[in-house]
Amino acid sequence: MIEVLNVSKTFTLYNQQQARIEVLKDANLNVMPGECVALAGVSGSGKSTLMRMIYGNYLTNEGRIIIDGTDITEANAHQMMSIRRHTLGYVSQFLRVLPRVPTLKVVAEPMIAAGASEQAAHQRAKELLTRLRIPEHLWSLSPLTFSGGEQQRVNIARSFCQPYPALLLDEPTASLDGANRDTVISMINEAKANGAAMIGIFHDIEARDRVADRVVDLSNFTAEH
Ligand SMILES: Nc1ncnc2c1ncn2[C@@H]1O[C@H](COP(=O)(O)OP(=O)(O)OP(=O)(O)O)[C@@H](O)[C@H]1O
Numbered sequence: 001m002i003e004v005l006n007v008s009k010t011f012t013l014y015n016q017q018q019a020r021i022e023v024l025k026d027a028n029l030n031v032m033p034g035e036c037v038a039l040a041g042v043s044g045s046g047k048s049t050l051m052r053m054i055y056g057n058y059l060t061n062e063g064r065i066i067i068d069g070t071d072i073t074e075a076n077a078h079q080m081m082s083i084r085r086h087t088l089g090y091v092s093q094f095l096r097v098l099p100r101v102p103t104l105k106v107v108a109e110p111m112i113a114a115g116a117s118e119q120a121a122h123q124r125a126k127e128l129l130t131r132l133r134i135p136e137h138l139w140s141l142s143p144l145t146f147s148g149g150e151q152q153r154v155n156i157a158r159s160f161c162q163p164y165p166a167l168l169l170d171e172p173t174a175s176l177d178g179a180n181r182d183t184v185i186s187m188i189n190e191a192k193a194n195g196a197a198m199i200g201i202f203h204d205i206e207a208r209d210r211v212a213d214r215v216v217d218l219s220n221f222t223a224e225h
Pocket residue numbers: 011013021023041042043044045046047048049050
């Protein structure tokens with residue numbers, strides 16, 4: 001479902017004497033439906049960089065990244081938008097939304113964009129916000145003033161509102177209390193049971209061990225190896 005084939009990534013810092021940072025060399029990873037792979041490796045080994053390449057935010061220097069049969073290193077903007085709409089979700093660490101959009105709409109929006117009716121999307125959004133313990137009186141407010149943990153839960157609700165077949169998780173439990181952390185771990189395991197292929201970064205090792213089938217250490221894919 002998510003295939004990373006011989007991927008290399010070097011950053012060139014044009015405003016700093018053309019300095020080159022070789023982050024990944026010949027990285028390979030294959031994630032099957034229903035599998036969760038955790039990315040590990042020392043700080044700076046390229047975990048976030050690889051996730052951003054898979055989501056199409058960073059270009060790939062070499063190699064191919066295949067999502068559900070499409071090579072996203074060659075995809076145009078229209079194809080990439082369609083993949084993000086229907087196939088690949090991304091739970092980022094920080095919520096990025098437009099100001100003044102109510103929480104309920106923020107959560108339902110990706111599902112509506114993927115073709116669901118407003119009524120069905122709002123119903124699903126309400127179920128998820130309830131499950132993630134966001135009090136109902138906050139649903140009509142913008143999440144921009146919410147606490148860090150509340151914002152993270154809105155972000156998770158938004159990414160789980162529709163059943164993406166592939167999902168990227170960037171520290172999904174980082175700012176959560178125990179009960180919400182357990183809820184998110186259950187949601188990840190349910191998505192897995194429903195066939196989602198997932199790649200995650202978890203600094204919370206206990207959470208990682210409860211969801212990950214495999215751990216891949218990106219330090220093995222650096223230029224020194
Ligand atoms: N946009 C960028 N421009 C230049 N260098 C970058 C950029 N993004 C990442 N890097 C460099 O790539 C390397 C890997 O960074 P990355 O954030 O992927 O590491 P990580 O494994 O996720 O680290 P951490 O565990 O600390 O979050 C770092 O040396 C970083 O400086």
